Amino acid sequence: KRACQSQKAFLKNLLPCHAIQVLQKKKLFGLPVSSEKLPKMHKKKILVLMKRFGSNKDMVKENFGREIRLFEQLSKKYDIDFLCFDYYKKQRFNLRQNNMNFFVVPAGFLNPFAILGSIGRIMKENRYDLIVPTTEPILGIIGYCFAKKYGIPVIYEVQDNYEIYD
Secondary structure: OHHHHHHHHHHHHHOOHHHHHHHHHOOOOOOOOOOOOOOOOOOOEEEEEEEOEEOOEEOOOOOOOHHHHHHHHHOOOOEEEEEEEEOOOOOOEEEEEOOEEEEEEEOEOOEHHHHHHHHHHHHHHOOOOEEEEEOOHHHHHHHHHHHHHHOOOEOOEOOOOHHHHO
16 A cells, blocks of 8 residues: 555656546556556647847857747757748758757748748647747737637747837
């Protein structure tokens, strides 16, 4: 009985509540639980939408910016993908650094369909749990629309104090 209680405590610390409920319904508590019987859990996936260049720097290749620093800490617990729009050099490449994926795609304000197409493709290929648009107000609007379409939450990260522009 004591081994069973310590096993329950271990599982409660390891698994989210809904997984524990599944195990309880299947009456696996009280029996030795092998790893094959445990439900497969995936890390939450976050998609960050941002522009590639900011503060006159290449935020992706120079590993610069508060967006990257913020999500660098979160990448220890979550899978983080950045979709970065390149308005300046209009390059396309993928990069993995700081335990995060960076997908750089060419974009222009005169062709918003390229931005919409890039987001649509990456959303279909991956099952994201959250969208975080940042760096551009238009990305906030687009991110909100895609979050509604896929039924996932959106957190818009505002960088500027727009009240000072009045």
